[in-house]
Each structure stands twice: as C-alpha cells, then as structure tokens.
Amino acid sequence: MDELVLFAGNSNPLLASRIADYVGKPLGCAKVTNFSDGEIQIEIQENVRGRDVYIIQSTCKPVNDNLVELLLMLDAVKRSAARRIAAVIPYFGYARQDKKVAPRVPISAKLAADMLMAAGANRVITMDLHAGQIQGFFDCPVDNLYAAPVLRDYAKRVFGATPEDIADLVIVSPDAGGVERARAFAKRLNADWAIVDKRRDMPNKAQAMAVIGNVSDKNVIILDDMADTAGTLTEAARALDEKGARSIHAFCTHPVLSGPAVDRIENSPIQTLVATDSIPLSKEALESDKIHILSIADLVGEAIIRSHRGDSVTSLFV
Structure with missing residues (x-):
C-alpha cells in the first residue's frame, strides 16, 4: 500500500475523507486555485513518480468546473510520471447524454470519456452509471460499482x-x-x-x-x-x-x-x-x-484497495 496515493478534488471532500479513512491512507497534497478569470490551476505537492494514483472527484454541480478540475489533476500526475492513474468518479456527470436522441446533438458521455482518457486515466471506478453501456465508451478498464x-x-x-x-x-x-x-x-x-x-x-x-x-x-x-x-x-x-x-x-x-x-x-x-x-x-x-x-465510502474504498492489489472486485457488484 506504500505505492498507493489518494488525491481529491473539491467536489465532495467529505466522501473523499471517508474513503481515505477506509483505505488507511491520508489524502495527498494537491493545491487547487483559480486565476481571477476563473481558470483552474492545479499543483501536486508531493512525489508520485512510479506510484499508483487514485483521484477522487464526482463531476456534480458545478459539473463543468469539477470535470475540468479532474482533467487537470489527471494531466498533472501523468506528467509527474505516475505508474498507474485511476479516476474515481462516484457520480459521472453527462451520463444521461449517452446516445443521439435527435439530429445534430452530441454524445456527451462519450466525449467526457475520451477527455478523461486523453488526460491520463488508465482506469475508472464509478458508481451506478445512468446507462451501463457507457463502460464501452472507455478504452480502459471500468469498474461500475452499485450502491x-x-x-x-x-x-x-x-x-x-x-x-x-x-x-x-x-x-x-x-x-x-x-x-x-x-x-x-x-x-x-x-x-x-x-x-x-x-x-x-x-x-x-x-x-x-x-x-x-x-x-x-x-x-x-x-x-x-x-x-x-x-x-x-x-x-x-x-x-x-x-x-x-x-x-x-x-x-x-x-x-x-x-x-x-x-x-x-x-x-x-x-x-x-x-x-x-x-x-x-x-x-x-x-x-x-x-x-x-x-455512505458509499467503504464500498469505494474496498474497490480502490482491490484494484491496487490486483484482486477481484466481482463480489462488490452483488
């Protein structure tokens, strides 16, 4: 577990703290600030080279700010040479836009998945996706847990x-x-x-x-x-x-x-x-x-531990 590092965005600090308590690891130091025009600035303040990084962030309201914050955190740890990077997204925003329901509309869930992978996520842990097929939008393993x-x-x-x-x-x-x-x-x-x-x-x-x-x-x-x-x-x-x-x-x-x-x-x-x-x-x-x-903290925390150790998470889906 020494090679596991947890970070959390600003969307749900209480849940992130509960998950960290279950995992038995303190949340890593990540400085999240804003420029005067609203741009988000991220600074990872500890060494993650060669380590497994799990970033906890629900993309809830304000959806766009929380999504961009997650993307920037993923990019920051990727450029810091983390070994494996997992996005832990208890609530996945844009999940309701998983197909074209009219001409000339986007499939926003697919776009969000593409951005997460481009930013550096090579694993996703989420919960109760609005549509199960969203797992197929990712070209990386997805653990869709159930509450x-x-x-x-x-x-x-x-x-x-x-x-x-x-x-x-x-x-x-x-x-x-x-x-x-x-x-x-x-x-x-x-x-x-x-x-x-x-x-x-x-x-x-x-x-x-x-x-x-x-x-x-x-x-x-x-x-x-x-x-x-x-x-x-x-x-x-x-x-x-x-x-x-x-x-x-x-x-x-x-x-x-x-x-x-x-x-x-x-x-x-x-x-x-x-x-x-x-x-x-x-x-x-x-x-x-x-x-x-x-609270789903124990469930998500157990998924993080098993993912890090390479153990099966099948029993968590029952």
Whole structure:
C-alpha cells in the first residue's frame, strides 16, 4: 500500500475523507486555485513518480468546473510520471447524454470519456452509471460499482425485519427503463415489484400514467439511479398513493436534487428519500427531515484497495 496515493478534488471532500479513512491512507497534497478569470490551476505537492494514483472527484454541480478540475489533476500526475492513474468518479456527470436522441446533438458521455482518457486515466471506478453501456465508451478498464448492497442492507434493517414485513414490501420502478434494477433489488429482498408507466413530455418533466402491479396496502420503495428535479419520483409517488400504498419511500444512488427537487419531495407523499453521499447535498436538502444519506465510502474504498492489489472486485457488484 506504500505505492498507493489518494488525491481529491473539491467536489465532495467529505466522501473523499471517508474513503481515505477506509483505505488507511491520508489524502495527498494537491493545491487547487483559480486565476481571477476563473481558470483552474492545479499543483501536486508531493512525489508520485512510479506510484499508483487514485483521484477522487464526482463531476456534480458545478459539473463543468469539477470535470475540468479532474482533467487537470489527471494531466498533472501523468506528467509527474505516475505508474498507474485511476479516476474515481462516484457520480459521472453527462451520463444521461449517452446516445443521439435527435439530429445534430452530441454524445456527451462519450466525449467526457475520451477527455478523461486523453488526460491520463488508465482506469475508472464509478458508481451506478445512468446507462451501463457507457463502460464501452472507455478504452480502459471500468469498474461500475452499485450502491444496491448499501441500500439493500438499509432496507432490510428498516423494512424487512420479519417475513411478514417482506411480504408487505414492494419495490417499484418509476419508469420502464429501471425495471431490471427494481427486479434485481426485489429478488435480493424476496419482495414483490411493480412498475409505474411514465410518459415524459420534455426534459426534466415527467407525468406518471399507470401502476402495473399490486401496491394496495403495501410499503412501497421507489428505486431509481438518480433524483434530479424529482419529477419522476414525485409523480410516481402520487400514482402509488392513489393506488392505496400504505407508505411510500424513495431510494436512489445520486441525489442531484436540482431546481425545485427538495420542495417537490417535501410536498409529495414520499415519507423518506434515502440516497448515498456520491454527491454532497445542498443546504436546503440538508435541512429536510425527509432526506436520509448513506455512505458509499467503504464500498469505494474496498474497490480502490482491490484494484491496487490486483484482486477481484466481482463480489462488490452483488
């Protein structure tokens, strides 16, 4: 482990600190400053020659600043003769733009992947990519971890203490795209699952149409990979409430929670939103009694240790 060095950008210092504690290595010294016009300046203040470097940075809001900061840190350690360089990106920004949905639009996720590799990344550790095929955008190994084990353990503690509790639990996908995720999660809990059929009229706006499955007098968990404006979650929650759900909770990996998201959650039938610390919460979200955060630091830290040692990370995907 002496050859392993951890650095962190400014996007999520608390998570980076927790990961460093799990790995048992202090965060390396990296000076991140800005010129008066906003340009980012990076200075790596310790020797990384011939060492394995892991740079922890979620490309969350402000997305472009955090992405450029990560790119510059990668370039800095590459030019400092690091042996291997891994970008640890708990939340991968631009992941929703993974294909052409109209003429003359970019595939932004592919461009972001190309920039990361050009900057020097020869391994990527990330979590719950919006689309699994984004792994193929990289010409280097990608470990796409899942927060499901962390969320599942919490669900067992809170909702699955007895077989009767499990019998009353339903895992719900808020749209057709999340069916596989909800089904796998329900299988590991031995719970039922259902789908909310959703029609999206424009970006960041969703309208729930129908519930496929029995949720009447059931404890419901809506499972999604991210909550951005929370339109999908809250519309799904209202549809489930109308179908007679006993209690409604939402689980997601990435609490983007932009725009009116927190207000929507506060004014919805959702009783709790359980998310991970892949993205730091805004002040408004931190003050909400409905939002509960679980840490993925141990999961990411274990992936870093196994990657450095050359061990398998397969068990972390279960």
